[in-house]
Amino acid sequence: MAIQTLDTTKLADETGNLYETVTVISKRARQLASKTKAELDQRLSYFEDLALDPAEELRSNEDQLRISLEYERQPKPSRAAIEELQDGELYFRNPTASEGDGA
Template sequence: MSSTKNTQGVPTSTVTRDVRQLDQTTGNLYESLVVIAKRANQISANLKEELHGKLSEFASSNDNLEEVFENREQIEISKHYERMPKPNLIAMDEFLNGKVYYRNPSKEQK
């Protein structure tokens, strides 16, 4: 099964992972999953903010039913974001390639 990749090299579809790779960095599978989940939330928030910023350029203060029409640029922007890999896939790729900085304060205190 081959997955398509975007320009960043991140797969855009679900990929089967070997869970033994996930605990190599932290020593704990569940700790790794928490790191990945938190990074995915950060990515999601950033993408959402970026998308809303781009779409707000098209907002009009006096919209009514007669003035509302399809805006091709707005549709293309939305389609671009829909085609992007999901935040959890980006976070997983970053984690497995050592691009995520994390720390565990409870481990640092010991």
């Protein structure tokens, strides 16, 4: 996989400043990573309680490897978060920013 250069100015336009953009992307990436890990753990938990003979165990290991490789091939969470931001699919708000005229 080649390194891809991102236009940080364009990314910063989404939130107003680059620091906030990095914060939004990193929080979303952590959410995606956590969700993916939970899905993977759930799929692999099936194999934990199986008492198998050696031939079935080999097949079980192959299935576990296939599942793990499937998740490994998915886009990295940071890449997915950046794409969501660029596509306008990522909702975020700054709770410290003043809302409306409010005094």
